[in-house]
Amino acid sequence: MSDVYAEPATGAHPTDPATLAPYTTLRLGGAANRLETATSAEEIVRKVQEAESRDEPVLVLAGGSNVVIGDQGFAGTVVLIRSRGFRVVAEDADTVTVRVEAGEPWDDLVAATVERGWSGLECLSGVPGSAGATPIQNVGAYGQEVAETIVGVEAYDRTHGTVVRIDAADCGFAYRGSIFKYSDRWVVLTVDFRLARSPLSGPVRYAELARALGVEVGDRVPLADARATVLRLRAGKGMVLDADDPDTWSVGSFFTNPVLEREAYELLRERAADLGEPPAWPGAGDVVKVSAAWLIDKAGFGKGYAGPEGVAISSKHTLALTNRSGTARTAALVALAREIRDGVHDRFGVTLHPEPVLINCII
Numbered sequence: 001m002s003d004v005y006a007e008p009a010t011g012a013h014p015t016d017p018a019t020l021a022p023y024t025t026l027r028l029g030g031a032a033n034r035l036e037t038a039t040s041a042e043e044i045v046r047k048v049q050e051a052e053s054r055d056e057p058v059l060v061l062a063g064g065s066n067v068v069i070g071d072q073g074f075a076g077t078v079v080l081i082r083s084r085g086f087r088v089v090a091e092d093a094d095t096v097t098v099r100v101e102a103g104e105p106w107d108d109l110v111a112a113t114v115e116r117g118w119s120g121l122e123c124l125s126g127v128p129g130s131a132g133a134t135p136i137q138n139v140g141a142y143g144q145e146v147a148e149t150i151v152g153v154e155a156y157d158r159t160h161g162t163v164v165r166i167d168a169a170d171c172g173f174a175y176r177g178s179i180f181k182y183s184d185r186w187v188v189l190t191v192d193f194r195l196a197r198s199p200l201s202g203p204v205r206y207a208e209l210a211r212a213l214g215v216e217v218g219d220r221v222p223l224a225d226a227r228a229t230v231l232r233l234r235a236g237k238g239m240v241l242d243a244d245d246p247d248t249w250s251v252g253s254f255f256t257n258p259v260l261e262r263e264a265y266e267l268l269r270e271r272a273a274d275l276g277e278p279p280a281w282p283g284a285g286d287v288v289k290v291s292a293a294w295l296i297d298k299a300g301f302g303k304g305y306a307g308p309e310g311v312a313i314s315s316k317h318t319l320a321l322t323n324r325s326g327t328a329r330t331a332a333l334v335a336l337a338r339e340i341r342d343g344v345h346d347r348f349g350v351t352l353h354p355e356p357v358l359i360n361c362i363i
């Protein structure tokens with residue numbers, strides 16, 4: 001079993017109804033009725049089918065880095081995804097297509113592609129969790145999204161009891177979303193990524209990354225430079241997991257950047273007139289994406305802002321809510337998230353939406 005996933009250092013056998021907290025990066029969540037570990041695609045399907053035959057709800061959990069699990073836990077079977085590895089399934093002069101097992105630790109995969117001179121994932125260095133979870137919310141960072149390189153996924157369709165291939169065009173990829181998010185119909189078994197054979201990154205799109213690399217937006221840089229710089233920037237924001245740093249005991253960004261219709265955006269600008277121009281990026285159509293971190297900060301919730309039981313906004317990043325004490329209940333984190341969401345709404349009239357998947361808890 002990989003040691004890159006949060007696993008209890010001591011304690012229960014995997015099938016014991018252990019608390020789920022140690023399996024999540026927030027270290028939050030009550031017990032499950034049953035915990036099963038699956039180390040291959042076949043075993044994932046079998047464990048899910050076995051739980052279904054017992055008429056139990058199923059929760060698929062991999063790195064636990066994008067879930068908030070309620071204090072009452074999960075009244076069913078949790079299947080821990082621990083399949084590993086990747087292999088080349090197609091190649092030509094310019095590209096290589098790799099098929100990755102769902103449980104492969106994401107950053108191990110990124111490191112391996114960078115080493116081999118396969119371009120397309122380098123800006124997603126340091127994102128925690130598993131490869132199989134990346135299609136769920138179309139993982140993105142520093143100007144790259146997995147939707148740009150995924151060509152398809154193989155998934156177990158729980159509705160029909162069959163294993164199917166789903167082309168990228170049918171995955172419904174959107175900003176931090178896909179058909180898989182908030183649906184328990186699909187269990188991703190493998191993901192195919194088509195990557196360019198190139199020692200250089202894709203064009204750097206993110207201004208902060210370009211600045212840190214000393215290049216212009218649109219330039220390409222050696223893959224290893226892109227990876228190293230992204231990792232450095234992320235570490236500075238508490239966005240690389242570190243067991244010794246409570247600032248990283250989070251789910252990364254807790255809220256998505258709100259996407260506003262033009263009218264709502266103009267209203268926000270009016271309400272924020274005393275604060276200067278809200279950072280914003282034009283979206284597809286007449287919509288504008290605004291910075292959730294800016295809204296939170298300007299509504300009075302700065303870095304380090306503390307809630308009950310030792311939960312707090314990270315001291316390195318306004319968007320990360322952390323279980324700093326390591327001993328809080330989910331209820332405390334939820335209380336902090338609500339306070340922030342309501343405070344931002346009162347100040348700016350904009351509603352923030354959580355990015356992680358909420359399991360048996362509501363914000």
Ligand SMILES: Cc1cc2nc3c(=O)[nH]c(=O)nc-3n(C[C@H](O)[C@H](O)[C@H](O)COP(=O)(O)OP(=O)(O)OC[C@H]3O[C@@H](n4cnc5c(N)ncnc54)[C@H](O)[C@@H]3O)c2cc1C
Pocket residue numbers: 025059060061062063064065066067081102127128129130131132133134136137138139140141180182186187188189238239240241248250251252253357
């Ligand atoms: C410090 C930190 C930084 C982060 N930075 C980023 C970032 O930059 N960009 C970004 O997009 N995200 C980021 N995240 C969020 C998270 O790392 C990603 O969403 C990651 O892909 C989640 O992977 P996981 O294996 O931990 O998923 P889990 O948390 O285990 O699961 C998340 C959801 O996916 C479902 N799921 C997991 N595996 C499967 C599967 N095989 N089939 C079907 N459903 C599945 C689960 O049921 C759950 O609903 C960050 C998180 C942390 C803690």
